[in-house]
Amino acid sequence: MILEVNDLRSGYATGDVLQGVSLALEGPGIVGVIGRNGMGKTTLMRTIIGLLPARHGTIRLRGEDVTRLRAEDRARSGVGYVPQGRGMFAGMSVLDNLRTGLFINDGRREAQFDLVYGYFPFLRQRAKQLAGTLSGGQQEMLALARALIGGPDLLLLDEPSDGVQPSIIDEIGDFLTNLVYAQGVAVLIVEQNVDLIRRVVDRAHVLEKGRIVATLAGETIRDGELLAEHLAI
Numbered sequence: 001m002i003l004e005v006n007d008l009r010s011g012y013a014t015g016d017v018l019q020g021v022s023l024a025l026e027g028p029g030i031v032g033v034i035g036r037n038g039m040g041k042t043t044l045m046r047t048i049i050g051l052l053p054a055r056h057g058t059i060r061l062r063g064e065d066v067t068r069l070r071a072e073d074r075a076r077s078g079v080g081y082v083p084q085g086r087g088m089f090a091g092m093s094v095l096d097n098l099r100t101g102l103f104i105n106d107g108r109r110e111a112q113f114d115l116v117y118g119y120f121p122f123l124r125q126r127a128k129q130l131a132g133t134l135s136g137g138q139q140e141m142l143a144l145a146r147a148l149i150g151g152p153d154l155l156l157l158d159e160p161s162d163g164v165q166p167s168i169i170d171e172i173g174d175f176l177t178n179l180v181y182a183q184g185v186a187v188l189i190v191e192q193n194v195d196l197i198r199r200v201v202d203r204a205h206v207l208e209k210g211r212i213v214a215t216l217a218g219e220t221i222r223d224g225e226l227l228a229e230h231l232a233i
């Protein structure tokens, strides 16, 4: 079991947003969490990585209870996180942005420069360019590469399709599928983009007002109309 979230509650001064969320990633593969704006997707990601404290429930990484660990310690134990909006340092070079991903490295894992340049060769060619001058899609790939460079075995992705043009969303989908197959990582992806979800996930949990109200898998996940219904008002 790579990630196990059990009965998680968390939120802000205004109250709990997550109302007892449970989900698990057993091994390599891609699990989605879908839901409309404001349903608690980012709150869930921030609580799993440790930027927001859990008020109730537990988070386990490879069996270890990390619920009270700091975010940097969770990251060091092999979790890559791509926040919503990517969190790029626009005024820093592509290479320096990539290097910030190495801080999660605890020395046990080798820096994966060859791996990320293999997936995204443009990052090597544009190493000195300022990250803020890349297109939305290229910035998303840089953010994915930065999360990957420390050699994580779990990736948390918060709406990677946001601000990315459709043809590049397909490319990112292919990248994720290949990554899981070749590197054996587990991916938890939060999305509203039906095309990306259908393309990559093994199953998707539907988040509504901080609760998982349905889980779609197999045929139902390939059915774009059904997926769209779950994302409609």
Ligand SMILES: Nc1ncnc2c1ncn2[C@@H]1O[C@H](COP(=O)(O)OP(=O)(O)OP(=O)(O)O)[C@@H](O)[C@H]1O
Pocket: 012, 013, 014, 017, 035, 036, 037, 038, 039, 040, 041, 042, 043, 044, 084
């Ligand atoms: N810092 C905050 N302080 C108070 N309330 C917040 C804060 N951040 C988010 N919220 C509220 O918590 C709820 C869940 O927000 P969250 O960002 O988790 O939703 P989301 O599903 O990620 O939405 P989106 O698809 O727009 O990114 C919303 O009602 C939101 O207004």
Ligand SMILES: [Mg+2]
Pocket: 041, 042, 043, 084, 158
């Ligand atoms: Mg969000």
